Each structure stands twice: as structure tokens, then as C-alpha cells.
Amino acid sequence: MSLARRAATLLALLLAAVLLAAWLTARPGDPALYPPAPGEAAVTVRLVADAWHSGLLLPRDALAQAAAEAGDGALLEVTGRFRAYPALEIGWGDAGFYRAVPTIEALDWRLALRALFTPGGRPAVLHVVGVAPEPGTAFAGSEIVSLRLSRAGFRRLAAALGRTFAAHDGHPVVLGPGLYGPSLFYAAEGRFSLLAVCNHWSAGLLHAAGLPVTPLLDTLPRGLVLDLAWRAGASGPHPP
Template sequence: MRKRKPTKRWLATASPLTRAAIVFVAVVVTLVLAAWLTARPRDPTLYPPPPGEAAVTVRLVAGAWHSGLLLPREDLARAAEEAGDGALLEVTERFRAYPALEIGWGDAGFYRTVPTVEALDGRLALRALFTPGGRPAVLHVVGVAAEPEAAFPGAEIVTLRLSQAGFRRLAAALGRAVTMRDRHPVVLGPGLYGPSLFYAAEGRFSLLAVCNHWSAGLLNAAGVPVTPLLDTLPRGLVLDLAWRAGAHAP
């Protein structure tokens, strides 16, 4: 008769607690390995900016379930003009009265109907995350005049200094996210708070492409290292930027 392998015999006789611990460790190791394999590296030619070079300061604004980027409007308009990006130029011109723009990306249905955590609809969230093929996306653009901490009380705000070249790459990636129709960005209506608008956006929202992945992707375009698996949640993105990019809260 064929003998059972010692490992299998040991697992069969192990206590439920021991087996649970083994499963837990295996899951953790798998997640760590997946995070490492999918991590996107830093581009040393873009980030951090070389000593003595003028830098562009951008901020990640992270809430409980959503994150966006706070970008200097003049720098964004200048980058769009240099690149001939009509979509981004039109957006920055529309908000020309404000020194900064907070821009986020997300599911068109969920983003436009769930302004706060208190308004969270679990069924709508599940539909947004697990619809096969993903769901249509929108951009949310807010004109910001106040200091970041005053404009977004309660949010975690992470500051990064980007090189000029890195910021231009970020602006180019942002411009590609704006859906155009008849050579103009598609305005969908008023935003959730303050002077804001929703725009139709490129991309499909899903569990593998949430708002925090989008924010991380723009920063990665600027040369910042990111870890998509960790960046799924806002808090994970904040920690990722602290650990891998040396970013800091004010």
C-alpha cells in the first residue's frame, strides 16, 4: 500500500487553529509576492527633481474611499499649451479663477450619486466594482482657492515635488483621460461640491481600476514609484507614497 507523505499526514492531524494560521501565512506571502511583481518602478530621470531644478508641487488628497490629485492650475495650463493639448487647455481655462484644481476619476454612476461615505450604497458599489468589462468613467474637477488643509478638512494630504519633465508627463496622461466630442471635453453637469464639474472620461472602472489606481497611475507617469495592489485603498496609496517615494504629509 502506498504510504502517505509525512507533510500530508501532519496537515491532516494538525489542529484547526494551526491550519488556519498556515492558510493565513500563505495568503500574506502570496499578496506580498503579487505586490512586488506588479510594482511600478521609479523613473530616476524624472523623480525626484534634480537638485537646484525648479519643481512643481502636487498633492494627493485621500479620503475614506476616494483619492484625487490637487494640481497647480497655471502649471497645468502651461504644460497643456506646450503640448497643444486642447482638452486640458479648455478645462484649465474654464477654472481660470482658481489657483489649483482637484481632479479625481471614478465610476460614472457611483461617483455622481455618492458624495459622502454616509451616502454609500453597497449594491451600487458592488455593481461598480464587479461589472464584467468595467463601467464608464468620469472626471471630477474642482476649482480650489483655499489652502489644501482648509479646502479638504479631514482628508490625508500628501505632498510631492515633481520635476518639470515629470509634471509634463502627468499632464499628458491627464489630457488623455478627457473624452472629447466635436473637439471639446464632454461636460456632464455640476460636480459634488464647490465650483466643480463632471466630465466624461476615458477608461473603464472596475475592481482592478479604481480611483486610487488612477491617481497612482498619473503619479507614476511623473516618475513616482507606485504599487497598484497596495494602492487599491486610499490609505494604502498614502503609505505606498511614504515608503517608496519619500512623500510626506504637511
Template sequence: MRRLGRGAAILAVTLTVTLLAAGWLTARPGDPGLYPPAPGEAAVTVRLVAGAWHSGLLLPRDALAAAAAEAGDGALLEVTERFRASPALEIGWGDAGFYRAVPTFQALDWRLALKALFTPGGRSAVLHVVGVAVEPGDVVPGAGIVPLRLSQAGFRRLAAALGRAFTRRDGHPVEAGPGLYGPSLFYEAEGRFSLLAVCNHWNAGLLNAAGLPVTPLLDTLPQGLVLDLAWRAGAHAP
């Protein structure tokens, strides 16, 4: 029994050290020239919306449209025009099959989840865009909302990365059916969904493009991403 206890302790320490090392080795630095905004500099506030298993970004539509127009990104501009009646857009990325079939945590199907996470080579992805005209906390009841003040240059970098995520056909974004709630649509997306590339990693990638430091291993789960932003970027939910 004593040997078994010692072996379990060694295994636990080894796993802990391995995870810490993996987290450190995969951590991405931020860009202090982009984030945080300089004192007195105009900023754009975006919000991370973190639910039980999924997260998305809530972006001001007018600022996103302006960034798309400035960059000449016709596809992204077309998306913002599609939702021009809404002051904000909630945008998420995920597995094409699972995202459509599991709108809430209560509807979670573990068979679909495991298939999405462990299919060799990953699975096709979609973007979910929702026009939001309510308070951020009402977008996903019970979700955690983390406001993030980005520099204007950082927001333009985020918008550029977001634009590249839309699959294009003849220069236009490709609609993939009605969304899950409110005025919303699915769009075909670039990238392959897998255990190493989930929605929370995708959000972290956009925020990293905006200059925030992120830790992909920690960001696998929504609450891990929230903790990462608090730890490395100084961002906290109100």
C-alpha cells in the same frame, strides 16, 4: 482542533505570501530621470488629497495650463480655462454612477459600491474637476494631504496622461453635469472602472507617469496609496 489551528495558520501564511508576491510582481518602477527633482532644479508641487474611500490630485492651474499649451492639448487647456478663476484644480476619476451618487463617506451605498466594483467588463468613468481657491486641507475636511515635488518634465508627463483621460468630442472635453461641491463639473472620461481600476489606481498611474514608483495592489485604498508614496517615493504628509 489542533489540525484546524495548523490549517488556519498555513492558510494565513499562504495568503500573506501570495499578497506579497502579487504586490512585488505588479509594482511599477519610478524614473530617476524625472523624480525626484535634481537639487536646485525648479519643481512643481502637486498634492494627493486622500479621503476615507476616494482620492484626488490637487494641481496648480497655471502650471497645468502651461503644460497643456506647450503640448498643444486643446481639450486640457479648455478645462483649465473653464476654471481660470481658481489657482488650483482638484481632479478625481471614478465610476460614473457611484461618483455622482455618493459625495461623502456618510452617503456610501454598498449596493452601488459593489455594482461599480464587480460589473463584468467594468463601468463607464467620469472625471470630477473642482476649482480650488482655499487651503488644501479645506478641500475635503478630514482628508490627508500629501505634497509631492515633481520635476517640470515629470509634471508635463503627468499633464499629458491627464489630458488623455478626458473623452473628446470634436476635439473638446465632454461635460457631464455639475460637480459635487464648489465650482465643479463632471466630464466624461476614458477607461473602465472596476475593482482592478479604482480612483486610487488612476492617481497612482498619473504619479507613475511623473516618475514616481507605485505599487497598484497596495494603492487600492487611499491610505494604501499614502503608505506606498511614503515607502517607495519618500513622500509624507506634513
């Protein structure tokens, strides 16, 4: 067998293995939560994805109401702190990398590799940004995917989000100013690693809301965007 044919065979086998792994690890959605029934009240949330990171853009009032109904004091405190803004953009990631690399131009490969491959994972943080009514101006260059969630699904998402905030005496732990705009970093639950990156976190919250997700595909922002379009029928992606 020629070298070219061997390479083609190996590539085909690798592709088949990846597709099989994606299929085996795919998580089904919950039809009782997503999509909302025709005529049912819905809450629109957005996935904001760039070259290496994704986060969720959530309506602040709906999030505050869900936190109050669930008695989630930490999440209620966060939404109260950003009460002047109609939406919150929230992301999760490695504490060292996230705080040190605000843009792709500032990428430090040593930090990236350390974040992805440290045995046992690394501490995580949450980044919360207050967003004005027109989010496009805040996310130039990012893709935005819109998703209509049922109210029950949104409450599940809010509950999962609330569990991500690390709390001390019932209060979220503020770590300092965020990267841009009116923003703050908060201490977070979970450990960041190659098997638990920011895009998995975003997908996990959407899965809590009833959407089907494919963790292997969702490792990269573009994969998550395509996953939501293919399996959840999401509108987009579209530029801000």
C-alpha cells in the same frame, strides 16, 4: 494539526501570496524624472485621500502651461474654465457611483458592488473642482500628501491627464455640476472596475511623472498613501 494552527498557516500563506503579488506587479520609477535634481525647479502636487477615494490637487497655472505647450486643447479648455482658482482637484471614478455618492455616509453598497464587479467595467467620469489658496478648508478630514515633481515629470503627468478627458470635436464633454464647491463632472476615458479604481488612476498619473508605484497596494487610498511614503519618499501624510 489543530484548527488554530491550520488557520494561522493559511493566513501566513495568504499574506505571503499578497506580498509576492505586490512585488511582482510593482512598477519602478524613472530616476530621470523623479525626484527632481538638487536645485532643479519643481512643481508641487498633492494627493488628497479619504476613506474610499483619492484625487490629485494640481496647480492650475502650471497645468495650463503644460497643456498649452503640448497643444492639448481639451485640457487647456478645462483649466481656462477654472481660471479664477489657483488649484484644481481632479478625480476619476465610476460614473454612476461617483455622481450618486458624495460622502462615505451616502455609501450605497449595491452601487459599489455593481461598479466593482460589472464584467468589462463601467463608464467613468472625471470630477474637477476649483480650489482656493488654502486647500485645507476644502478637504477637512482628508489626508494630503505633498510631492515635488520635476518640470518634465509634471508635463508627463499633464499629458496623461489630458488623455483621460473624453473629447468631442476637440472639446471636453461636460456632464453637469459636481459634488461640492465650484465643480463639474466631465466624461472620461477608461472603464472602472475592481482592477481599475480611482486610486489606480491617481497612482497611474504619478507613475507617468516618474514615481514608483505598487498597483496592488494602491487599490485602497491608505495603501496608496503608504506606498508613496515608502517607495517615493513622499512628505506626509498630514491633515489639511
